[in-house]
Amino acid sequence: MEKRWKSSERLEKRDRSSRSVLIALLLASATLIALDHQGGSDSPVEPVRRATGEAFGPVESVTADVVRPFTAIPDYFHSRQSLRDDVTQLEAENAQLRRTVETSDLDRNRLAEYDGLTTAASDVGHDLIPAHVIATGAAQSFSQTVTIDAGSRAGVHADRGV
Secondary structure, X not given: OOOOOOOOHHHHHHHHHHHHHHHXXXXXXXXXXXXXXXXXXXXXXXXXXXXXXHHHHHHHHHHHHHHHHHHOHHHHHHHHHHHHHHHHHHHHHHHHHHHHHHHHHHHXXXXXXXXXXXXXXXXXXXXXXXXXXXXXXXXXXXXXXXEEOOOHHHOOOOOOOO
């Protein structure tokens, strides 16, 4: 009878050797951790640590320099979006400031007119009631009527000049 399958003895030998290596590595790691428990320059592992750092330090730096452009790609897109958001916010703020500057002359003129009116009203002895025109009537028979947003509570009465 022919054997088509190889014996499992060979696989078992391979498994035993890999288990032995794993156990040896774990024991060596535990021993190094116990020796280096206190750390510092008095540690018996310090010369090995220093030599390893001197050997692998340059390799680590070169590897970091090579990999950094690729790891920075997500940050580039995130920063780009945040910069766009900042630009949008600043444009809105600039538009608001422009509106403020454009209307400041109008506001200054209105204040000057209001100051003149209050001075004139107090000289004559009349009360000044601020109001806005909200509607105009038909201009028939050479008379014009307007509707304002102030009423009797503010001191305005019918058929009174305003």
